[in-house]
Amino acid sequence: MDPSFGNAAYTRFFDPSGFKQPASPCIQHSQLFQLLQLFGRHLRAMAEARQQGFLPISEIARALAQPGFVAYYQPDWSEDERFALLNELRQLSGQQVLYIDMDLQIFEDLKDECRCMLLPILLKPHFALLRKLATIDSLQAMIDLFDEPDALMIKQLCSEEELDNTDILHKYYERLDNFRMAEKLGLVKDWKHIYDTKDSALAADIWQLWLDSLQTARIKDNTATPRPIYDYSSLFDTRNLSFDEVIVLNSIEGQLPQNPEPVWLFNERQLERMKLKHYDLIRKWERYYFLRLLLSSSTVYLYAYRDGEKDLEPGSYFTELSHFLAEESNWSQVRRHTTSIQVKDEILGMAQRELAKEHDKAKWLSEAGIKNPASDIESFLRLPCEGEKDFGGQFRSSYYGLNRLISNPFAWYIQYKAGLKECELLPEETVSPMLFGNIMHSFLGKALHSIKGEQSDINALEPAFARQELTQKLEGILQSKEYLYKIPKNYNLDFLNEVMLQLLVSSVRAFYDKWLKPRLEGKSFRIIPEEVESQRDQEGYKTLLSFGKGDRYVLKVKGRADLQVNTPETDYIIDFKTGGADTEQLLFYEFYYHRHDEAYDRELKSLFWMVKEDKSEIEGVKKQDVYNDWISYIAVTLMSCLEAGYRIGITAADRKYMETITRADLYRHQNREAQQ
Structure with missing residues (x-):
């Protein structure tokens, strides 16, 4: 007894042949209706985009989740091709791509970053169909596109089971005949007056009206069942x-x-x-x-x-x-039976059975000497460390890799050694912190490019920091191919243009007025933006420390701060931040640029410029013992990894890092290693 049993997710744990199915299932659960609904979502997404000709990759991912979508355009493709399509979509998502353009130019623009062979083949006919559907401005215009060779073939949207065992096509066309009467009887003469929309928005409204009319239909299942x-x-x-x-x-x-x-x-x-x-x-x-x-x-x-x-x-x-x-x-007329709860093996996931019964086959478990994970939870939550394999003769790291190792060695191994990355196939069309930070760094590089090098007068920099000049440079960045597919094209685009980008311009100007000009007035100085450091960055890593038995392993680091300013008396390191700031990053930059040189004796100051607050923060590291403690903690962490393996993070935030990595990702990585 459960009225929602037929639609509940847990019904997959039951053998459907043992349950009486509805005599007239709703057409909403059919492949035909779900694909029609998918086309409607894509039309709606096209209508909501501020820039025409783009579709969110989240909608493409939802489409690939339906086997009928791939089969409609490529009936000969198997599950292998569908998995390959998802992997190609993961490549795009890994580049923070939010949209695919309907001209498919993205695959040419990002050919060096992503190798996508099947997606263009699949999406070309789909986008051609969407362009035709976007021209719908009446019921008759929509109906004329049904069952046309170059448009939408309704029969091909149905699964074989639906065609063989149900009257779905009969019910579909029966509803369609009733639906078209709204125009034949003259009830509506111009749909633009009804919806007050046009182009793809009007097409999406008419399409949704058709789905609302169709969704109440019930089909007859003729399948012979016991x-x-x-x-x-x-x-x-x-x-x-x-x-x-x-x-x-x-x-x-x-x-x-x-x-x-x-x-x-x-x-x-x-x-x-x-x-x-x-x-x-x-x-x-x-x-x-x-x-x-x-x-x-x-x-x-x-x-x-x-x-x-x-x-x-x-x-x-x-x-x-x-x-x-x-x-x-x-209990006089009732007999009570106590039944222990047992979960059958067949409804457990394959990975769970592997750990529960065949854990000796998992290489990393056996190497760690874990026979029963449940009885040794501390060991189970550590990955074994192989010093030579993991660190080799030299262990090289950026600041972010080193910081991840210190805070969460377990996640560091997954991300930096196994090479697994979080991949969001359903990204939200928002201005993410990563996107805003990338825009900020691109903007700084372009804004500071014209003033790099030796300077003798701070006032000579005034034109480069003029609001109009900064705004033009920022607009040029946003119109570049680098961000064409990454910037949201819905209502968040207005927020980006009207609020966040103006914030960047104001903050860079405030940096000049409040920090740069007061400190450099009447002095000669040298401006070294991040892009200039890119050449020096290739020269090599700096040795931070040695660790392991007999100091057999060497940790080398390199990094790039957003800006350096050198005066005759003082060297400044400035890093711009759109979010949180960590003092250890300044320690890292101080070491990389200057402290690695034991002969360095100039005054050194480092600071964060907080973009959203228009102010500097954490100006310099005053005490030498803070720097020494940081080096010491890195050494202790590395020794702990060598001796006891890679532990999980201590804080709640660290433990949640990379929480979207699933067993499926680990199995894919394992298969790739086996193939290599």
């Missing part, structure tokens, strides 16, 4: 019936008894006074039929559970029955 063992129903549909066996799923509050429905027109008290059905009366009926069903059946199973986070508790009927049966005197 007599089912179980039927599923609701409580009131079991009235005056008895069964050999009753299974009540979700015996929780809100389901049994049901939550009160929203009232309309009259409240519960008014309904009661007018002798109409009200919640208290319905609840009494529920209780009566619930107890009658249970007590008139031979065997009953009740399933309930608790979830404190979601405020879910066993229902009052379940609790009342439990209290009643707790008294031994009430």
